[in-house]
Amino acid sequence: MxxxxxxxxxxxxxxxxxxxxxxxxxxxxxxxxxxxxxxxxxxxxxxxxxxxxxxxxxxxxxxxxxxxxxxxxxxxxxxxxxxxxxxxxxxxxxxxxxxxxxxxxxxxxxxxxxxxxxxxxxxxxxxxxxxxxxxxxxxxxxxxxxxxxxxxxxxxxxxxxxxxxxxxxxxxxxxxxxxxxxxxxxxxxxxxxxxxxxxxxxxSIDWAGAILILAAAVPLLFGISQVEEAGGWLNQHVLVPIALGFVATAVLIFVELRVASPMLPMRLFSNKIFTLGNIALFAPSMVMTALIIIIPLYYQIVLKRPADTAGLQLIALTGGMAVGSFIVGSCIAKFGRARIFPIIGALVAAGVCLLIAREGFGPSIAFDVACTILLGASLGWQINPLLVIVQNGLEIRDIGTGVSGMTFFRSLAGAFGVAMFSTFLIASLSGGAMRVPGYEKLGSNPGIGLLRSDIASLFGADQQTAFQRVLENAFSSVFVLSAALCLITAVVVLIIPARKLRADSGKL
Missing domain, CATH: 1.20.1250.20 (MFS general substrate transporter like domains)
Structure with missing residues (x-):
């Protein structure tokens, strides 16, 4: 016992x-x-x-x-x-x-x-x-x-x-x-x-800090959620709430540095493991959340597969994440080290994303399943160890606040990732579509128009072929972006101070 x-x-x-x-x-x-x-x-x-x-x-x-x-x-x-x-x-x-x-x-x-x-x-x-x-x-x-x-x-x-x-x-x-x-x-x-x-x-509870956290986070998240509807980042419906969020963040920092028991202690950010770990965690969290949405769209829009089939094929990605998380968790417990695993996971994920960008989904079911399983597993090899690294770097008195802060940044990364990838995809689609003669039939936003299922009736065979290439290239560019973010994760993890994992849960 x-x-x-x-x-x-x-x-x-x-x-x-x-x-x-x-x-x-x-x-x-x-x-x-x-x-x-x-x-x-x-x-x-x-x-x-x-x-x-x-x-x-x-x-x-x-x-x-x-x-x-x-x-x-x-x-x-x-x-x-x-x-x-x-x-x-x-x-x-x-x-x-x-x-x-x-x-x-x-x-x-x-x-x-x-x-x-x-x-x-x-x-x-x-x-x-x-x-x-x-x-x-x-x-x-x-x-x-x-x-x-x-x-x-x-x-x-x-x-x-x-x-x-x-x-x-x-x-x-x-x-x-x-x-x-x-x-x-x-x-x-x-x-x-x-x-x-x-x-x-x-x-005493720092109610001013609590209110300022909400005042900073809500406008930021609202602005991010409006990106797709506003048609891009350079829109007042996006920029104004994001600017308000940054102003509230500056006030939050000013207040939290001066209260005795802050809601979000600024000393957390002087901890290199906490700060760099959350920066490293931000990128794969963005990629994971965005690809859960992007990959089914690829199957439906580019490969013309039905929605239920696209949903079932997503299981390969989520199943790969689960298996990867279990494997890396066992490895961490066995070796008592965690930092090497997100580096390996990030490099493998970047390689798989570049392979998908080059070949595309669709050559065979086996290829699609193998790539998505490996991509999911490599994301699990990044996220799971980074959670452990950040938690292991916290002082015991900061466990509650620090872990909740980490959860907050992960959630923010997910919201930011969906907005960023969606905007990037639509911008790529619009840029490609506008080079095809007759694109005006797609409407005022050609990128969104290409996502419609009824465009085949509007164009001839040559135009349909050209738009199909636009779709394939735009989705490929999304996987190139994913690869770049994974490589950033690997670089950031390399500069996180190495610390052996504690074998007890009570003391540093």
């Missing part, structure tokens, strides 16, 4: 780790499922609630609030304990899910999604913090693999469930499903985390 660590839990024994992991994985599953399950219900929601013009806000409202609140939850859990804050997050999430299902107008649904995002931010943040509390860094890679698998399963399952509910039941079931799952998570977390110590010394 192992001795209890300073969190109050015995670590390393399957008997008391397994049920805790089940509760944490269920909590994370809830938060991530709600990001994707709604995607295939959007048209049904807009039809029932007559709110097509507000449709993007159903996604954005949840994404913005769940991302912006993650660093706040970390600090609150340092002050009031992980169990209480996680249970509160589950309760908020479940209540908001019921309000979403009961909403009879689009504004009410969006308001409920804002509340749901507030709860989801705690679910995503505190689950990672508890793992950092109870699992030694040397063994943490394996358990991060479980969490990565949970993320990938929820990402892949969400659109399938949402489409089933919208087609055979009603879109409200995309929210009702959270009630039994949330109740089960609440019971398991309440029982299993009782042994976690509750902080005895309470400090």
């Amino acid at each position: 192992t001795e209890p660590n300073e969190t109050g839990l015995k670590t390393g024994t399957p008997k008391n780790i397994a049920p805790i992991m089940f509760g944490l994985m269920l909590s994370l599953f809830l938060a991530n499922l709600d990001q994707t399950i709604v995607a295939t219900c959007l048209s049904a929601i807009a039809h029932d609630l007559s709110g097509w013009e507000l449709l993007p806000w159903i996604i954005s409202a949840y994404l913005v609030t769940s991302t912006a609140t993650t660093p706040i939850y970390g600090r609150l859990s340092d002050l009031y304990g992980r169990r209480l804050v996680l249970l509160t997050s589950i309760a908020i999430f479940v209540l908001a899910s019921a309000l979403c299902a009961l909403a009879n107008t689009m504004p009410l649904l969006i308001a409920a999604r804002v509340l749901q995002g507030i709860g989801g931010g705690g679910l995503r943040s505190i689950t990672q913090v508890v793992i950092a509390d109870i699992i030694p860094p040397r063994n943490r890679g394996k358990y991060q693999g479980y969490m990565s698998t949970t993320f990938l399963i929820s990402t892949a399952l969400g659109p399938v469930l949402g489409g089933f509910f919208a087609e055979h039941l009603s879109w409200q079931w995309a929210f009702w499903i959270n009630l039994p799952l949330g109740a089960l998570a609440f019971v398991v977390i309440n029982r299993q985390l009782r042994a976690l110590k509750i902080p005895t010394k309470r400090q």
Whole structure:
């Protein structure tokens, strides 16, 4: 038997780790499922609630609030304990899910999604913090693999469930499903985390810092979410909120340097491992989130495959990520080192992306599956070890705030990646399309026009062939961009200070 660590839990024994992991994985599953399950219900929601013009806000409202609140939850859990804050997050999430299902107008649904995002931010943040509390860094890679698998399963399952509910039941079931799952998570977390110590010394809460974190994150995320709709980055609907976000960030830094117990301690950024680790983590998080959207589009738009086939072929990518995460987690536990693995993963991912850019998908099913599995595995070899590296570099007093900050930056990277890759793709499509005679038939935005499924009837055979080459070249350029970002990850990881992973979870 192992001795209890300073969190109050015995670590390393399957008997008391397994049920805790089940509760944490269920909590994370809830938060991530709600990001994707709604995607295939959007048209049904807009039809029932007559709110097509507000449709993007159903996604954005949840994404913005769940991302912006993650660093706040970390600090609150340092002050009031992980169990209480996680249970509160589950309760908020479940209540908001019921309000979403009961909403009879689009504004009410969006308001409920804002509340749901507030709860989801705690679910995503505190689950990672508890793992950092109870699992030694040397063994943490394996358990991060479980969490990565949970993320990938929820990402892949969400659109399938949402489409089933919208087609055979009603879109409200995309929210009702959270009630039994949330109740089960609440019971398991309440029982299993009782042994976690509750902080005895309470400090005052930096409410000014909390408000400024929201004031900085919300405009930034809103601006990023508007990029595709605004047609690019150089638009007032994008630049104004991003500028406001940067101003609020400057004020946040000024305030947090002067308060006794800051919500986001600036000393975290003087820690080279934390700062460089998050910079390195930003790029593969962008690539992973963007490619989960880009690859199905490639299959549907370039190869003309049906949506259900494209969704099934995405399993090769997400499955590869899960397998890669498990393998690298076991390697980290065996060798006690983590820094070499994201370098290898980044170089392999860059090579695979360049191969796809050159050959394209479609030569054979075997080629497509092999490339996407290897690409997913190499992304897992980057993200999973970097999570361990950042956590291992934190002081114990900063675990809650630091891990939540890391979760925040990962979420921000995902949002930024989708906006960046979508804009890059559409710009490449527009530039290529405008070199084809007769492109004016595509409309005011040729790039978006090329994504339509009915353009074949507008053009002759020669033009269709030319536009097909434009599509292939534009998607190839996206994979070149992915390769470049992966190479940046490898370079940044090389300059992260090497530190042997701790074999205990309580002391540096």
